[in-house]
Amino acid sequence: MFSSFFSASAPVDPHAPNFHSVNANVPDSDLCGPLEANDLEWTCAGGFATETQTFYAIAEDGRTIMFQAIHSSVGLWYPTIQLNCKVYDSKTGERTWKSVNAANFVTPPPGLDKRSSKSDQFSITYRINPGSEYPESYLLSANVGQDLQVSLEVSRPASAPGWKIGKGEKGGFSYFGPDLEKPEGYVWHKFWPHLKYEGHIIVNGKAQAFSGAGMFVHAIQGMRPNLVASAWNFHHFQSPEHNGVSAIMMEFTTCDTHGKQGAGSGPVKVNVGSVVIGQKLVTVTAETTWPGEERESTVISKTVHLNRILDPETGYKKPSQVSAEWSGPSVLSDAPGTVAAKIGMDVGDIENPRGLMDLVDILAEIPYVLKAAVSYVAGTKPYMYQWINPAKLHITGPDAIAEGLSNGVEVNGQLYTESTFISLIPGAD
Template identity: 40%
Template sequence: MSGWGSWFTGSEQPNAQGAASGTNFRAVTDEFDQGSLYGPLEPADLEWTCPTYISTETQTWYAVIEDGSFVTCQIIYSPIGIWNPQVQMTFKYSNPKTGKKVWKSVNVSKFKLQDDKRSCQSEIFTVTLKDAADGSQEFDINAKLDDEVQILISFVRPKEALGWKLGNGATGGMSFFGKQGDANAPVVKHRFWPYAKTKGLVVIGGQAIDCTGQGCFVQALQGMRPNLVAARWNFAWFQSPELDGTSALLMELTTTSDYGKVEASGKREPQVVTFGSVTCQGKLVSVVGATRSALQPDDSPSLHSGTRVMHLEKVLDPETGYQVPQSMKCTWDGAALIDGAAAPSTRVTGELVVPLGSPDQVNGLIDKVDILAEIPYVVRKVVNYVAGTKPYIYQTLNEVDLALCLPDALKDGSSEAGPLHVKGTLFEEHTFISE
């Protein structure tokens, strides 16, 4: 999600200038009503755009495999003005049972798109998207990052496990950083496969690791410098083989103080935008979304639904200087999708809490990433960093329980009353960029 190769500079975008009382941010969660949040993915939605302006475009694949290990790989495309775009492939493997962790970040050359614009290749990788006649799709990833790591993984999306964007049509999945009617407003957009089956292997140090498991895929574009898009991000992905395949995903961004909308105070306030989905029995059963002011108390209600991420028991991490959560609560609340159509009066809800512990002993910590340390060398040479800004990503993997409430129409014959308690694994990232 985060685009570890993303880079930062302090100049303000023109769209952010002017009276602080004016709305200059349009959240995707405000653009579509609760009955219209599910937007089906069209073939063009998964095409690379490869913009020429300053931006960051990513494709990211996540997997939890049968032995409990976590695997992720990401392609990052970062135009930097008059210089050639910087393209990276990153890879991370973490086995919580053995403690083994492997992290790679490789700058690549000869990047090009294939004819469908959804598949791509470079001198070290080939990524191919295949459409099957039955409606399923498959990403095949073949990469040799160096002499230590080789990737041969497929992510297969069953036809019932629909991919989605938030809202239908040309603007589905997009938030705009600019005033209403501004045709040049920068855009942030997301597309998701929340549930996929994984197969294949990775080879690490000559050892082949079976990657049979469960995965998800996220395609994203940040249409301006990442430090101007958001002050904070949260990403949560719960997965479980129970209930014939369960996935619950949330993405949340908090805009900087330069961008927001006019609230009851009469002043422009930064916004928290949360969106995600629930998949159960291998089928997409709800797409969720909500908005709230970042200046309101953490426990204040969101607009549109109860969907949100909450940081609980926050304390200072002296290493990073940020107030970090010692536990985190994720809530899903959205209209049920029944036979592919939203039923706004019929709700799907879910909730989980993950105990993270103190900053010096974080439960399930995969990594604490100093983002500036991962910026490509060429970018470091041409970018002036924001004084005092030190962005960090905390990544954790923990076993948790998801309390899931489904309407009878989605219970597939189950007569169990009350919430279903699903045991699974939560991968989450909480990212601090500024403020």
């Protein structure tokens, strides 16, 4: 689907657009693309691709779980499979983090389709129950040592369907390179925005029941990670109020190598998100910010880092506060209008962090084959900050969605945030 990273043909016009955003040519009214069955199948792409299935959950007591399976291929090398699993208790600060190479990975496992996978260390089993309140689910199971075992059922409400930006087989894709028919690379995302998590975990030999809400994303980076983006942001808000509210957002910033006028015309910010109220998907948002251009769309999908401070440990300017904003047309036919939401969170400074779960040195955690491909690139030293804090989501929208929504409601919940810095952008402060 993309040209080999060992060789790439130069564009005829060096000033031709060499980045094509996921929401390009997608009307605001059609941003919410329905997922097809094969949208969630493992592709196990060759060449250079990193494919992930990532499940995030937040319990009402503030515990969080991240469960991530990674399929990595680099050129002609044999793919590497990795499982990352993190459990964090925001009340005690206890963090259990395991990252292991998985053996004997297969998809599909016998009797299942490629939405499922299995290895010696974990299994992800897709199940379907048409016509029920929860028509789709995954069973997650992992044994990554005596100090961490996971067994969870992850169920999607019928009223909160999965989505991608745009419809059809090319929905959910941003493409790199001047030729859309033969792109140099791509980024691909499909989401389940609001899920019920039930099950148990075993941490340091102690069994714990786990019940909460969360989301799921299936993603692929079809190019070397350091060429795809200079930074990523991710927000995941969950609340039990109003019968279940969630707001999710994913944003990546391209390197300056990709933009509307070829190399040097970036960086470009691509942001997608959604809001769920009462377990109903109510809006899907997407916004692309091109350097030097004013926005034309009425849809808002953005995140901002405020009061940034240089962190001597990483060399990047980390935020002291983060904010996120969504605004888009309702996707509910019986509740037309605009749904808007805003949230902010104080994450503290270097000496006094607030809700800092982890600061991840990504090169120390990613599979060896990926490390070999990116660790020697000048200016590339990726770090990820992870925070979780209580937060308030301010929402407005049609009263047909929720009583009093037109006057605005304030929803109390937990906001999980990741800010990932991969490389310094030339000219950026």
